[in-house]
Amino acid sequence: MYATLLLIFILGYVSITLEHKLKIDKLVPALLMMVLSWAVIFIGIPIFWLDPSIGLHIDPKCGQVTLPELIGSISEKREQLDATLLHHFGKTSEILIFLMGAMTIVEIIDHFDGFNSFKTLIKTKQKISLLWVISLLAFFLSALIDNLTATIVLISILRKIVAEAELRRWYTGFIIIAANSGGAWSPIGDVTTTMLWMNHKVNAGSLIQHLFLPSLISVLVPVTIASYMKVFKGDLPSTEIIHQPRKNSSFVLISGLFLIVLVPILKMTTHLPPYMGMMFALGLMAILAEIISKRHFSLTDVSAENSHSSPTFKALTKIELPSILFFLGILMTIAAMESMGMIYGFGIQIQETMDVNLFVTLLGMSSAIIDNVPIVAASMGMFRFGVDHEIWHLIAFAAGTGGSMLIIGSAAGVVAMGMEKISFFWYLKRISLLAAIGYFAGICVFFFS
Numbered sequence: 001m002y003a004t005l006l007l008i009f010i011l012g013y014v015s016i017t018l019e020h021k022l023k024i025d026k027l028v029p030a031l032l033m034m035v036l037s038w039a040v041i042f043i044g045i046p047i048f049w050l051d052p053s054i055g056l057h058i059d060p061k062c063g064q065v066t067l068p069e070l071i072g073s074i075s076e077k078r079e080q081l082d083a084t085l086l087h088h089f090g091k092t093s094e095i096l097i098f099l100m101g102a103m104t105i106v107e108i109i110d111h112f113d114g115f116n117s118f119k120t121l122i123k124t125k126q127k128i129s130l131l132w133v134i135s136l137l138a139f140f141l142s143a144l145i146d147n148l149t150a151t152i153v154l155i156s157i158l159r160k161i162v163a164e165a166e167l168r169r170w171y172t173g174f175i176i177i178a179a180n181s182g183g184a185w186s187p188i189g190d191v192t193t194t195m196l197w198m199n200h201k202v203n204a205g206s207l208i209q210h211l212f213l214p215s216l217i218s219v220l221v222p223v224t225i226a227s228y229m230k231v232f233k234g235d236l237p238s239t240e241i242i243h244q245p246r247k248n249s250s251f252v253l254i255s256g257l258f259l260i261v262l263v264p265i266l267k268m269t270t271h272l273p274p275y276m277g278m279m280f281a282l283g284l285m286a287i288l289a290e291i292i293s294k295r296h297f298s299l300t301d302v303s304a305e306n307s308h309s310s311p312t313f314k315a316l317t318k319i320e321l322p323s324i325l326f327f328l329g330i331l332m333t334i335a336a337m338e339s340m341g342m343i344y345g346f347g348i349q350i351q352e353t354m355d356v357n358l359f360v361t362l363l364g365m366s367s368a369i370i371d372n373v374p375i376v377a378a379s380m381g382m383f384r385f386g387v388d389h390e391i392w393h394l395i396a397f398a399a400g401t402g403g404s405m406l407i408i409g410s411a412a413g414v415v416a417m418g419m420e421k422i423s424f425f426w427y428l429k430r431i432s433l434l435a436a437i438g439y440f441a442g443i444c445v446f447f448f449s
Helices: 002-017 027-044 074-111 114-121 127-144 147-161 165-184 191-198 204-226 249-270 274-292 311-318 321-339 342-353 356-366 372-382 390-405 411-419 424-430 432-448
Strands: none
Touching: 002 027, 002 321, 002 342, 027 074, 027 321, 074 114, 074 147, 074 191, 074 249, 074 274, 074 311, 074 321, 114 147, 114 249, 127 147, 127 165, 127 204, 127 249, 147 165, 147 411, 165 204, 165 390, 165 411, 165 424, 165 432, 191 204, 191 274, 191 372, 191 390, 204 249, 204 390, 204 432, 249 274, 274 311, 321 342, 321 372, 342 356, 342 372, 356 372, 356 390, 356 432, 372 390, 390 411, 390 432, 411 424, 424 432
16 A cells, blocks of 8 residues: 555656646646545555544653554544544645635735836846845745745836846846745745644744744845856846836735735734634735725625626636645645655654754755655654754755755746746756855855854
């Protein structure tokens, strides 16, 4: 059974990494391997099972940790399997609902052209100054929304400022680095940090405290090096930018970002799960959007004759549902392997044969090839450290920033690849080394700060 589950995961993940060549969206193999993994478990019925309500079995005499045995009749065992499946589905759904709420708020801001307000912050004509402004903007904006959305927003703005395609690719490379680094130190800036936060591995305040400086260094070092490069010398060619900001766009932007930032505060003050805070923020944002658009407030009024004018309904139709389903498939597949004790067993072997800090550092480098979501999901089942342990912070940093070393290593890189027609080898030759230098500089700061 273990070999079958591992084979399903390997075949599914190879299909995900080759999605462009196979011309099959990555959500398809993700969903298939999720269902097949749990089908194998329900049909085979394992002997040992990591039940969330029981946890690991610790022998009081020798202190040895083992998986508890699945006991009872066939029907009773299937009930235990079903309860575990429901538990993992509930925990996964919390993350997905949180992401859907955040995506909808971002789409409402975009509906009112809120992100165009950032254009007023970029007035420089010097190439070096623009590099610093756009990188720092990506760093902080990705911490408030997410690295993928921040990348899309800033590339859209960059197109209005830089007409030359080759120069724009250079700036885009640093947007990718900065956006991934910015998402690493915020509990709402990246899917992986959100996962760690919602699974009680890290607290929001502690995450920011430990990772802000290493993340900032991972941006400042490559940008500083790039400031001496010939491509960023001189002034930008003059471009005629006609920008008529939409009424209330700045107000909507500030309100939306404030409500997103309010989510961790609600978690700390009310102790409600983060997805509840995000739903509260979405409700307030929807009310604000309906008032500004001068409609009678109705979230459920989606009839053909009325839905076209509802900003909330339009935002809901634009959220990345394929990404949500992809995360569902990946996280539930990892949950199946975790319940079988496979991931925990691998973690024990790692801790016996290799320094954990070195392993996580290498794990971050591998996130340039393998998606960071399954890496972090597997790590949470691999290690049994307490809340805010140093390893969880290192995992958040490594998985978030390590993906910048290859353009295919992060969602931000993949979307930039499509928007600016950046080839894999163009990025590898010009940006990858700078991203790697920033990654290891951040790692050093993390250990010595």
